[in-house]
Amino acid sequence: MSENELSGEVYYPSKQIVKKAHAKCEKIYEEASTNLEEFWAKEAKNLHWFKKWTKTLDDSNKPFYKWFVGGKTNIAYNCLDVHCETFRRNKIAMIWEGENGDLRALSYFAMKRETCRFANVLKSLGVKKGDRVTIYMGRIPELAIAMLACARIGAIHSVVYGGFSVEALHERLEDSQSKVLIVADGAYQRGKIVELKKIADEALQRAATVESVLVVKRTGHGVNMEAGRDMWYHELMNLPIANNSCSVEIMDAEDPLFLLYTSGTTGKPKAILHTHGGYMVGTYTTLKYVFDIHEEDRYWCAADPGWITGHSYIVYGPMLNGATSFLYEGAPTHPYPNRWWQMIEKYGINILYTAPTAIRGLMRYGDAWPNRHNLSSLRMLGTVGEPINPEAWRWYHKVIGKEKCPIMDTWWQTETGMFMITPMPCTPLKPGSGTKPFPGLVMDIVDEDGNSVKPNEEGYLVIKTPWPAMLRTIYNDPDRYVNQYWSRFPGMYLTGDSARRDEDGYFWVIGRVDDVIKVSGYRLGTAEIESALVSHPAVAEAAAIGLPHDVKGNAIHTYVILRSGFVGSDKLIEELRQHVGHEVGPIAKPETIEIVDSLPKTRSGKIMRRVLKAKALGHDPGNLSTLEE
Numbered sequence: 059m060s061e062n063e064l065s066g067e068v069y070y071p072s073k074q075i076v077k078k079a080h081a082k083c084e085k086i087y088e089e090a091s092t093n094l095e096e097f098w099a100k101e102a103k104n105l106h107w108f109k110k111w112t113k114t115l116d117d118s119n120k121p122f123y124k125w126f127v128g129g130k131t132n133i134a135y136n137c138l139d140v141h142c143e144t145f146r147r148n149k150i151a152m153i154w155e156g157e158n159g160d161l162r163a164l165s166y167f168a169m170k171r172e173t174c175r176f177a178n179v180l181k182s183l184g185v186k187k188g189d190r191v192t193i194y195m196g197r198i199p200e201l202a203i204a205m206l207a208c209a210r211i212g213a214i215h216s217v218v219y220g221g222f223s224v225e226a227l228h229e230r231l232e233d234s235q236s237k238v239l240i241v242a243d244g245a246y247q248r249g250k251i252v253e254l255k256k257i258a259d260e261a262l263q264r265a266a267t268v269e270s271v272l273v274v275k276r277t278g279h280g281v282n283m284e285a286g287r288d289m290w291y292h293e294l295m296n297l298p299i300a301n302n303s304c305s306v307e308i309m310d311a312e313d314p315l316f317l318l319y320t321s322g323t324t325g326k327p328k329a330i331l332h333t334h335g336g337y338m339v340g341t342y343t344t345l346k347y348v349f350d351i352h353e354e355d356r357y358w359c360a361a362d363p364g365w366i367t368g369h370s371y372i373v374y375g376p377m378l379n380g381a382t383s384f385l386y387e388g389a390p391t392h393p394y395p396n397r398w399w400q401m402i403e404k405y406g407i408n409i410l411y412t413a414p415t416a417i418r419g420l421m422r423y424g425d426a427w428p429n430r431h432n433l434s435s436l437r438m439l440g441t442v443g444e445p446i447n448p449e450a451w452r453w454y455h456k457v458i459g460k461e462k463c464p465i466m467d468t469w470w471q472t473e474t475g476m477f478m479i480t481p482m483p484c485t486p487l488k489p490g491s492g493t494k495p496f497p498g499l500v501m502d503i504v505d506e507d508g509n510s511v512k513p514n515e516e517g518y519l520v521i522k523t524p525w526p527a528m529l530r531t532i533y534n535d536p537d538r539y540v541n542q543y544w545s546r547f548p549g550m551y552l553t554g555d556s557a558r559r560d561e562d563g564y565f566w567v568i569g570r571v572d573d574v575i576k577v578s579g580y581r582l583g584t585a586e587i588e589s590a591l592v593s594h595p596a597v598a599e600a601a602a603i604g605l606p607h608d609v610k611g612n613a614i615h616t617y618v619i620l621r622s623g624f625v626g627s628d629k630l631i632e633e634l635r636q637h638v639g640h641e642v643g644p645i646a647k648p649e650t651i652e653i654v655d656s657l658p659k660t661r662s663g664k665i666m667r668r669v670l671k672a673k674a675l676g677h678d679p680g681n682l683s684t685l686e687e
């Protein structure tokens with residue numbers, strides 16, 4: 059790279075970082091762009107296949123791409139069994155700290171054993187290849203064990219984030235037609251107990267397909283166990299059936315691995331489907347190159363396993379790489395704002411991957427908290443979830459990374475499964491930019507007609523090449539898959555984001571252009587918040603928008619029209635906030651609820667959120683020709 063010519067605020071990587079890196083940058087960018095299929099095939103060969111694929115990429119039925127066609131593998135086998143054949147058998151796969159100070163460390167051997175035992179439990183309950191299993195827990199090792207156990211026997215897991223609540227869980231159980239729910243009694247958060255089992259009980263009253271509920275005892279605070287349906291995980295794991303060995307299901311590369319629900323433009327959250335083969339190769343390769351994982355590293359992705367970040371980069375990616383992954387149960391500031399820094403020092407963490415909202419949140423407490431700790435083990439830092447403001451980037455770089463750790467600002471999505479726009483250890487960085495697409499990927503920014511825009515012009519962010527970890531479809535809704543992602547611009551995958559590219563070819567993601575709000579990096583649809591509001595007897599109509607917020611990135615602001623007979627009051631507003639929290643989850647609680655007499659709508663009756671947003675920000679609402687009144 060011609061270093062001197064980059065414009066703006068640029069941070070060059072140190073010689074040590076570049077020298078240590080697995081990724082010999084220029085070489086792999088070149089290899090991947092010369093022959094994309096060969097690049098991925100070469101990476102796939104580092105993993106175990108029961109039978110080698112015959113075709114790396116099959117694009118004969120676009121946009122239903124297939125990768126590693128004819129290949130037979132199993133991602134859980136690659137995460138565990140493969141390492142147990144080597145010295146890694148004794149390496150720590152996962153170090154865990156509970157918010158209350160509980161500790162656990164599981165070697166690869168132990169992880170495999172627990173996974174096999176639990177896989178046998180699932181089998182004994184009749185779970186078979188292709189069955190859906192929902193998992194609803196806090197950040198505890200059993201979450202990873204449950205995921206891996208499903209993968210081992212070919213069941214499709216659907217993890218529901220532990221911060222979601224009754225209706226969100228119910229919807230996901232129902233849509234996935236799950237046979238089994240694996241839940242924890244509760245989770246520790248900020249010194250309090252989140253009563254997950256209680257929430258699940260309520261969701262189960264509305265869900266018909268679940269036959270068995272397996273309960274992991276985390277808090278021991280006492281829960282209701284329904285006879286014939288609910289069973290304790292630890293009791294089942296002590297039965298003879300929970301044998302230490304469990305044969306692995308040989309999966310087709312294209313067989314489903316998991317569903318993960320995410321919010322889209324309209325209506326209900328959609329189930330994104332990922333597969334064993336391509337997803338495995340994509341997460342393995344991107345994590346290895348971008349975070350430059352080495353054998354001796356201790357790596358910490360501070361996201362939640364309930365989101366794609368956790369699936370790809372707490373569980374699968376690190377285990378495929380034989381890495382040591384750290385998992386922390388609780389809040390970053392509990393009991394004091396030094397909790398994270400204390401754990402980095404205590405465990406000697408080398409790589410920290412988190413979200414801008416967490417960085418901004420911790421930054422507010424000042425430099426003294428991190429400065430009390432020795433953070434010199436850190437070598438690489440990362441961020442994901444939303445654009446990072448340069449101020450937070452500089453703080454992270456200086457105060458946490460001591461100006462020696464490059465920051466990997468990774469842009470990707472639930473749908474992409476793996477990093478898409480991301481630096482590599484050798485990439486010169488610009489605060490706020492994810493830099494460039496991962497080797498071999500062609501991404502672009504286009505105008506309304508699908509033509510590339512000029513440098514520094516804003517447009518739609520699109521992807522023009524297939525990639526192995528790409529979603530395969532929306533579960534049970536292939537039409538929606540085609541419409542949502544591949545119809546706006548033929549031959550291009552629509553990300554839903556707007557972006558610009560500077561004169562150096564660096565991408566700058568601006569934000570969502572659809573009805574998705576990113577709150578603290580979490581993705582929520584306006585439709586979900588609105589439908590939670592109108593499910594309250596007092597509400598006739600509701601509209602939700604996102605407005606900028608210093609820590610959360612965006613905060614939810616809502617407008618409601620009351621049903622006749624109801625009068626607005628502070629008490630009612632608080633009740634509505636709690637109601638949204640109860641139905642969707644605490645993250646969805648609106649910042650403000652304003653009671654109004656009418657909402658701006660198009661003649662066809664669609665709420666014009668853009669107008670509400672412009673008004674709230676004091677901007678010009680723009681073209682109002684479609685406004686009804």
Ligand code: WT7
Binds near residue numbers: 569581
């Ligand atoms: C949306 C996808 C949390 C894991 C990945 C998120 C936004 C994600 C970045 C980034 C700017 C980002 C985009 C994207 N986003 N990473 N580095 N810079 N924006 O998965 O929940 O499916 O959300 O997150 O808007 O479309 P997700």
